[in-house]
Amino acid sequence: MITDKKNVAIIGRGNVGTHLSRSLSSKVYVTVVNPHTLAELTGTEDIILISVSDAALPEVAGNLASHIHAKCNPIVAHTSGTTPMDVLSGLDVPYGVFYPMQTFSKDVDLNYADIPMFIEGSDAEVSDVLMDLAGLFSDHVHYADSEKRRKLHIGSVFACNFANHLWTLSEKWLKENGLDFSMMHALIRETTRKALSNSPASVQTGPARRHDAPTIKSHLKMLEGNPQLHDIYIMLTDSIENSYHE
Amino acid sequence: MITDKKNVAIIGRGNVGTHLSRSLSSKVYVTVVNPHTLAELTGTEDIILISVSDAALPEVAGNLASHIHAKCNPIVAHTSGTTPMDVLSGLDVPYGVFYPMQTFSKDVDLNYADIPMFIEGSDAEVSDVLMDLAGLFSDHVHYADSEKRRKLHIGSVFACNFANHLWTLSEKWLKENGLDFSMMHALIRETTRKALSNSPASVQTGPARRHDAPTIKSHLKMLEGNPQLHDIYIMLTDSIENSYHE
Numbered sequence: 001m002i003t004d005k006k007n008v009a010i011i012g013r014g015n016v017g018t019h020l021s022r023s024l025s026s027k028v029y030v031t032v033v034n035p036h037t038l039a040e041l042t043g044t045e046d047i048i049l050i051s052v053s054d055a056a057l058p059e060v061a062g063n064l065a066s067h068i069h070a071k072c073n074p075i076v077a078h079t080s081g082t083t084p085m086d087v088l089s090g091l092d093v094p095y096g097v098f099y100p101m102q103t104f105s106k107d108v109d110l111n112y113a114d115i116p117m118f119i120e121g122s123d124a125e126v127s128d129v130l131m132d133l134a135g136l137f138s139d140h141v142h143y144a145d146s147e148k149r150r151k152l153h154i155g156s157v158f159a160c161n162f163a164n165h166l167w168t169l170s171e172k173w174l175k176e177n178g179l180d181f182s183m184m185h186a187l188i189r190e191t192t193r194k195a196l197s198n199s200p201a202s203v204q205t206g207p208a209r210r211h212d213a214p215t216i217k218s219h220l221k222m223l224e225g226n227p228q229l230h231d232i233y234i235m236l237t238d239s240i241e242n243s244y245h246e
Numbered sequence: 247m248i249t250d251k252k253n254v255a256i257i258g259r260g261n262v263g264t265h266l267s268r269s270l271s272s273k274v275y276v277t278v279v280n281p282h283t284l285a286e287l288t289g290t291e292d293i294i295l296i297s298v299s300d301a302a303l304p305e306v307a308g309n310l311a312s313h314i315h316a317k318c319n320p321i322v323a324h325t326s327g328t329t330p331m332d333v334l335s336g337l338d339v340p341y342g343v344f345y346p347m348q349t350f351s352k353d354v355d356l357n358y359a360d361i362p363m364f365i366e367g368s369d370a371e372v373s374d375v376l377m378d379l380a381g382l383f384s385d386h387v388h389y390a391d392s393e394k395r396r397k398l399h400i401g402s403v404f405a406c407n408f409a410n411h412l413w414t415l416s417e418k419w420l421k422e423n424g425l426d427f428s429m430m431h432a433l434i435r436e437t438t439r440k441a442l443s444n445s446p447a448s449v450q451t452g453p454a455r456r457h458d459a460p461t462i463k464s465h466l467k468m469l470e471g472n473p474q475l476h477d478i479y480i481m482l483t484d485s486i487e488n489s490y491h492e
Contacts, residue, residue, distance in 0.1 A: 015451060053456060053458050054453075054458050054460045054461045054464075055458060055459060055460050080461075081461075082453075082460075082461045082464050082465065083460070083461075083464075101429070101432075101433055102432070102433055102436060103433060103436055103437050103440065103449070103451045103452075104451065105440060105444075105448075105449045105451065108440050108443075108444065108449060110436055114432045114435075114436070115432065116429060116432055116433070140432065142429075148423075148425070150464065150465075150468060151419075151420070151423045151425060151468070152420070152425060152429060153461075153465070154419060154465050154468060154469065154475075155416045155419050155420045155425070155427075155429075155430060156416075156430060156433055157452055157453065157465065157479070158412045158413075158415050158416040158419065158475070158478075158479075159412065159413055159416040159430045159433060159434055159437075160430075160433050160434065160437045160451070160452065161450070161451060161452030161453070161454065161455070161486070162412045162452075162478075162482045163409040163412045163413065163434070163437060164437055164440075164441055164446050164449065164450055164451075165446075165450060165454075165482055165485060165486050165489070166404045166405065166408045166409045166412070167404075167405055167409065167441050167446035168445075168446040168447045168450060168489065169404050169485070170401045170402075170404040170405040171445060171446055171447060172447070173397070173400060173401050173404065174397070174398070174401045177394075177397045179394070179397060179398060179401070181401075181445070181446075183347070183362060183388075183398065183401075184401060184402060184405045184406075185442050186347075186348065186360045186361065186362055186386065187347055187348055187349060187362070187402055187405060187406050188405055188406065188409070188438060188441070188442060189360075189438070189442065190348060190349055190356055190360070191349050191405075191406045191409060191410055192434060192435070192438040194349065194351060194354050194410075195410055195413050195434070196431050196434060196435065197354075198351075198354065199414075199417060199427070200410050200411075200413035200414040200417055200427075201414045201417060201418070202351075203349070203351045203354060203410065204407070204410055204411060204414060205261065205349045205350065205351065205406070205407060205410075206349075206403055206406065206407030206408075207300075207328075207403065207407070208407065208411075209407070210299060212299050212300050212301060213301060214300045214301050214328075214329075215300045215326075215327075215328045215329075215399075218300075218328050218329075218396065219328065219396075219399070219400050219403065222396060222397070222400060223400065228485055228488070229400075229404070231481065232404075232408075232481060232482070232485060233403070233404075235477065235478060235481055236408045236411055236478070239411060239415070239474055239478060240407070240411050242474070243411070243414065
């Protein structure tokens with residue numbers, strides 16, 4: 001249990017850092033820290049969360065070493081889905097991972113209680129502290145080692161990032177043809193509802209699912225002038241057809 | 247306006263035919279007709295809806311000719327998103343299209359009022375009758391010629407069929423790794439909510455969107471044993487990266 005308000009520094013002002021700072025701000029003392037200077041660190045932090053890109057993580061972790069006051073002994077955790085926890089092992093303090101599996105946009109509010117949090121710690125005590133911190137806003141706190149977390153992250157790239165990109169391509173296609181993406185809203189809502197109340201595999205529909213060759217051919221002909229859509233159409237159609245060949 | 251209850255025959259017992267019959271059954275007299283025999287046709291139909299695969303449409307339309315009683319002069323319409331209206335022009339009766347843009351699974355109920363309906367008719371009177379019929383259950387009835395309807399259909403394949411397939415791949419990947427797809431539910435719900443209340447292009451997140459090369463490399467390494475996921479990951483990552491190169 002966290003009995004008194006912790007000091008938490010969040011390094012990074014990206015989508016994740018911004019939302020973590022909002023989700024925690026009423027529960028702990030939050031300082032947001034510039035990753036390039038680390039100037040806002042005071043040495044009194046109980047927990048330091050590094051929320052920068054995976055590419056920047058090793059450098060920020062390296063620079064952090066000289067800013068950590070040994071007597072303070074903070075817990076340092078990163079928020080990445082993919083980078084192993086051990087990127088922080090050189091810091092000589094307890095360390096861990098504080099990974100929120102959600103899609104964050106700075107300007108879009110969301111219900112923090114719904115965010116699945118995946119925690120890892122360099123020892124059991126660290127895990128407990130980080131799980132308590134996550135539990136301050138999230139109703140879904142799980143332990144996950146680096147391997148499991150990376151697998152979840154890959155699953156989320158397909159389920160979230162790639163699905164959203166297909167909606168983006170649909171929107172672009174319709175716009176180029178003078179049509180409004182809002183015409184797709186009812187369809188997308190129902191697709192999501194069906195996929196979440198069943199297994200998505202069991203509610204797959206469309207030309208590829210029913211092996212409807214004339215429709216597929218007609219669509220590909222219409223997409224000839226658009227190589228991006230044309231090639232993605234072929235690859236995903238093949239993937240669906242191959243998934244239902246039993 | 248439809249002033250008295252019409253006789254409507256629906257040829258086909260697939261996902262679309264089944265749901266159209268449910269959506270109309272309290273508003274008109276519905277007969278469901280076996281597309282292989284057309285035996286249930288009585289000659290008293292006001293409207294005949296052909297709801298079979300695009301591949302089967304020409305043959306069913308051809309067979310229908312000998313079952314249509316000239317004095318009855320029914321309207322014949324198909325429900326395909328892609329096949330041009332003129333596949334029915336040989337029938338020597340008024341004809342049109344009655345296309346519901348929705349994902350139908352026989353065992354999944356849905357709110358028929360929300361289904362966007364796209365109508366086309368061989369003349370204005372036919373369009374009116376079919377739009378009235380659609381209006382009996384749908385709050386979103388539009389006119390769309392064959393070209394526009396096919397463009398919408400392509401948009402819906404990306405927005406619905408392909409997005410659902412990515413959820414299927416995510417589910418399969420997690421299952422193979424001993425993880426449960428329900429862990430993705432909150433993420434998918436939020437992804438959908440964001441995409442529908444904004445433009446999906448503006449809320450794209452993930453490794454490809456932020457050009458996070460180390461994460462992408464790490465994911466591809468982990469997917470090496472799974473060529474289906476590996477190749478789709480590369481293609482959609484490239485497509486996202488190319489979409490945000492401004």
